[in-house]
Amino acid sequence: MARERIAIIGAGPSGMAALRAFESAERAGAEIPEVIAFEKQDDWGGQWNFDWRSGIDQYGEPVHSSMYRNLWSNGPKEALEFAEYTFDEHFGRPISSYPPREVLWDYIDGRVRTTNVKDKVRFSTAVRWVEHHEDRDIFTVTVEDLKNHQTTSSEFDRVIVATGHFSFPHVPEFQGIETFPGTLHHAHDFRGAEKLADQRVLLIGASYSAEDIGVQAFKMGARSVTMSYRSGPMGYDWPEGMEELPLLERFEGATVSFSNGETREFDAVILCTGYLHKYPFLPSDLALQSGNTIYPAGLYRGVVWQGSPKVYYLGAQDQWFTFNMFDAQAWYVRDLIMGRAELPTAAERTEHLQDWHQRFQGVGGDADAVRFQAEYIRDLIGATDYPMFDLVEVVRIFLAWKDDKKKNILTYRDKPYRSVMTGSLAAEHHTTWLQELDDSLERYLSTPxxxxxxxxxxxxxxxxxxxxxxxxxxxxxxx
Incomplete structure (x- = not known):
């Protein structure tokens, strides 16, 4: 009997987790399916693969990554650490709790650097269409080799969608915005705060993008930073020069009016207004349609598409946990595919979905949301051989991190946390985050x-x- 063929769409952290899950089983002596991953970028890493381009890439494709220069992790690395490959193992010593982008890319790359996993990825290859043939219950996946301009189709038994959901920006309309004479773009196209020096900056939004780009702009010398919120302010003790105002009502040239009657003039506007679940390579009956939520409807155990249970989604949730949650999902999907875990009937899956959705309705705030996602991960790991880790302690770290930000939004990245995997306390970086203007791996690991x-x-x-x-x-x- 021929081996099953598995298509993985995307080779960011979620796709890499799927590849690692199969590699782990193969390393332990199991026969695995034929796995092929398609990645439209020239290298893997997804969002962590920085590209200076914005809008359109060198192949005329929409740029996937929203990464920008001098981005440092905005959450403790101890909350995202792989349970089967630690930061200590990778770097040979403790590092600080908030590494920059290049360091995190090196970590996720290093986990599979010495394996043959990369041979399973077809880079610079965009998936154009997935067609499900219900009579044979197989999928035709059509892809384009972007370098050689060749389009090919092949058949697969199952499809893993691992493209993430932070690549297609949500761009709302604001009255008069077309009259604004300054620079205007979405956070997806933001590539660095250096150009915001001495600028009056408006960030529209009140979530992590607005928070991080706001403090980046302050760090790089913006004259002022204003963040406009819709439902409620972030409420940090902002330094002088940073403020929050309620939702803007209209633009009149460089002047912006807010709903509380105040006005401000700006030189630059950045829309931190979120992203869309968008899968242009999938027909509507296979495509997840959801807001940014920690429990999307239609996904059994957060990964199996109810309408076609040979389609799987990794990383489709809003995320507190990231890398280790992707692992938990990938290991479970691998075990379903390899027959190590049993897929319940459609009726049983519906009942499970309804039960978890009801639990999700009881989530009342961030603390509840973190605990909910921790229990979700516990449920997945319990069904696989992925190493269980101290989820209760990770929840405590998340809540302490939120408290750190409340105390000082500019210095929280300087605090060390202890690894739940190794027990080692993070090192203190040689330079405080506010002073550090070089985010390179070489600088980070040096002793200046x-x-x-x-x-x-x-x-x-x-x-x-x-x-x-x-x-x-x-x-x-x-x-």
């Missing part, structure tokens, strides 16, 4: 010489050291 300014702050006499002052990037202000 202490500058005269740093010595002066410590009270060490130096020949021509300037007196410490309230200069952004030289001394960390208190929020």
């Amino acid at each position: 010489e202490e500058t005269d300014v740093e010595k002066a702050v410590r009270g060490v006499d130096t020949p021509d050291a300037p007196a410490p002052g309230n200069v952004r990037g030289e001394e960390t202000p208190t929020a």
